[in-house]
Amino acid sequence: MAEEGSSQGPKEQIIVDLEPGSEWRFELEADENIALRVLSPDPVFINSEELPPATWYPIHRYTKGALYAPTQARVEVTSLLASQYTSTSTIHPQLLNVHLALERTRILAKRYLYGTGSNGADRVERGPRVMIMGPPSSGKTTVVKNLVNLALSSGMGWTVGVGGLDPSSPSNLIPGTLSLSTPSHPIPTHQLAHPFGSPPTSTPSNTLSADIPTVGWWLGGLEPTNRNAEVWKVLIERMGEDWKKRCERDKMALASGLIVDTSSAFTNPLLGTKKDDPKARYTLVSQAVEAFDIDTILVIGHEKLHIDLSRLPALQQKGVGVIRIPKSGGVVDVDDTQRELIQSFQIRSYFYGEPPLPRELTGLLGKMVSTDGSLNPYSFQIGWETLVVLRVGEENSAPSSALPLGSSRTLSPTRLTRVDPSGPAHVVRLLNTVLAIVDIKPEDRIKPEKSPKVEELKTEGVEGDEVKEEEEEEDMEEVPFREEIGTREVLGFIVITAIDTQKKKYTVLSPSPGKLPSTVAIAGSIEWVDSA
Numbered sequence: 016m017a018e019e020g021s022s023q024g025p026k027e028q029i030i031v032d033l034e035p036g037s038e039w040r041f042e043l044e045a046d047e048n049i050a051l052r053v054l055s056p057d058p059v060f061i062n063s064e065e066l067p068p069a070t071w072y073p074i075h076r077y078t079k080g081a082l083y084a085p086t087q088a089r090v091e092v093t094s095l096l097a098s099q100y101t102s103t104s105t106i107h108p109q110l111l112n113v114h115l116a117l118e119r120t121r122i123l124a125k126r127y128l129y130g131t132g133s134n135g136a137d138r139v140e141r142g143p144r145v146m147i148m149g150p151p152s153s154g155k156t157t158v159v160k161n162l163v164n165l166a167l168s169s170g171m172g173w174t175v176g177v178g179g180l181d182p183s184s185p186s187n188l189i190p191g192t193l194s195l196s197t198p199s200h201p202i203p204t205h206q207l208a209h210p211f212g213s214p215p216t217s218t219p220s221n222t223l224s225a226d227i228p229t230v231g232w233w234l235g236g237l238e239p240t241n242r243n244a245e246v247w248k249v250l251i252e253r254m255g256e257d258w259k260k261r262c263e264r265d266k267m268a269l270a271s272g273l274i275v276d277t278s279s280a281f282t283n284p285l286l287g288t289k290k291d292d293p294k295a296r297y298t299l300v301s302q303a304v305e306a307f308d309i310d311t312i313l314v315i316g317h318e319k320l321h322i323d324l325s326r327l328p329a330l331q332q333k334g335v336g337v338i339r340i341p342k343s344g345g346v347v348d349v350d351d352t353q354r355e356l357i358q359s360f361q362i363r364s365y366f367y368g369e370p371p372l373p374r375e376l377t378g379l380l381g382k383m384v385s386t387d388g389s390l391n392p393y394s395f396q397i398g399w400e401t402l403v404v405l406r407v408g409e410e411n412s413a414p415s416s417a418l419p420l421g422s423s424r425t426l427s428p429t430r431l432t433r434v435d436p437s438g439p440a441h442v443v444r445l446l447n448t449v450l451a452i453v454d455i456k457p458e459d460r461i462k463p464e465k466s467p468k469v470e471e472l473k474t475e476g477v478e479g480d481e482v483k484e485e486e487e488e489e490d491m492e493e494v495p496f497r498e499e500i501g502t503r504e505v506l507g508f509i510v511i512t513a514i515d516t517q518k519k520k521y522t523v524l525s526p527s528p529g530k531l532p533s534t535v536a537i538a539g540s541i542e543w544v545d546s547a
């Protein structure tokens with residue numbers, strides 16, 4: 016039980032006492048910024064990162080989370096919170112059990128890979144590959160973060176891979192992105208923008224969390240849907256390929272393993288099911304398992320999902336273990352407004368860096384944890400002709416209902432469409448749009464073909480003129496690049512903050528000054544207006 020708010024002296028010291036094995040849970044409101052300081056000798060953890068002893072640890076507004084004390088602990092808090100309580104119900108022991116099992120696999124894999132252990136029949140050739148699944152607000156991201164931090168705190172030098180397959184809830188880039196990162200030190204919990212740490216592109220290079228190498232792929236939407244299922248599939252395959260290559264050249268990454276956070280859409284059995292295989296269930300799950308060679312799925316709470324997945328032939332054939340862990344009683348239901356807020360924060364942090372230390376915390380006496388600094392984003396104008404904006408996938412092509420009666424077309428599901436800003440509708444759609452910059456190599460350019468503009472157009476009993484009319488659709492414009500560029504790893508992000516239709520120029524915001532690494536950008540449905 017915690018003794019809260021006991022005032023001692025004129026400074027009004029607020030103390031939280033934690034019983035062994037209990038959690039202190041907090042939800043910070045819009046005007047609440049706090050700092051915590053451990054006063055007792057034993058360690059206290061936040062998402063399995065040990066709080067440095069006798070040092071202020073700032074936590075920014077809106078953050079929700081919990082401190083965990085394995086033994087009796089005393090923590091000082093700078094202010095009393097509207098929403099906070101202690102609980103002795105915690106899933107930490109279960110997480111620790113999972114961690115120990117993963118750690119064993121890592122150690123055996125390391126022995127095998129470095130030739131220091133037995134090569135018997137039961138040899139372990141690589142580290143664990145775990146995927147976390149659960150419904151919305153079940154604590155998936157929190158479980159991933161805890162398991163990663165437990166591994167990185169073990170002193171074994173692991174560089175665990177973190178797969179972000181949840182483009183809606185923050186991975187560590189911009190919403191709409193899938194990511195792979197390899198942190199090598201425990202990830203802090205100071206604010207809600209980057210639960211998996213800050214990627215190097217968005218923090219100055221001298222800061223603590225700047226060395227989390229991260230690669231991203233752009234879905235351009237917040238979740239997998241039936242409409243973007245094909246693009247999703249290609250992205251997952253590319254990510255899997257990237258991880259495989261990384262493991263081939265880095266034995267430590269192979270031994271450390273991979274922990275994957277997933278979108279709650281993964282729990283929908285029918286999503287991604289194709290017409291040619293209508294009986295397939297949990298297609299998104301099997302795709303990810305295949306791409307990353309997942310060996311264990313952790314299901315949070317959800318009994319039916321656990322049973323469904325345990326019986327799924329695709330997983331049984333691969334010998335994937337499906338384990339259920341309880342949902343923490345502390346997980347907060349995040350509503351749509353909160354989600355939008357988190358997403359907006361995350362985009363802001365990409366351009367402006369981490370928020371500065373709140374004013375009320377700057378005058379605290381004593382040592383303060385050093386946090387990441389801010390960035391100076393750069394705004395500039397670029398001509399419509401210079402910045403080529405593309406869209407990827409079927410959902411951007413003209414609807415089939417717009418085709419002449421009786422006709423059908425077969426388009427590649429990952430086809431590229433150039434956005435023509437001169438059309439008024441396009442200008443409106445582009446304003447405030449986040450764009451992913453992609454690298455273009457000389458071999459990616461293709462010579463424009465005169466005709467046909469549509470890759471393949473099957474018509475039955477339709478007059479040529481009608482077909483021609485359809486070909487003149489604005490969206491059908493030929494793109495002079497190989498389709499593959501639309502699903503490749505991204506170089507960074509910019510946002511269109513203004514459009515000058517007279518001068519035919521975009522005003523864009525970039526995280527750093529200097530020339531854009533490429534002038535080919537992919538648009539999605541992610542928009543951002545700086546409201547801070």
Ligand SMILES: Nc1ncnc2c1ncn2[C@@H]1O[C@H](COP(=O)(O)OP(=O)(O)OP(=O)(O)O)[C@@H](O)[C@H]1O
Nearest residue numbers: 079080081151152153154155156157184345346347
């Ligand atoms: N034990 C806890 N005590 C207090 N807050 C918690 C606890 N566990 C998780 N939370 C908070 O609950 C919220 C939801 O958790 P989390 O983001 O991990 O869930 P999720 O399943 O990944 O959500 P999403 O639906 O976005 O995929 C987060 O703000 C997280 O910090």
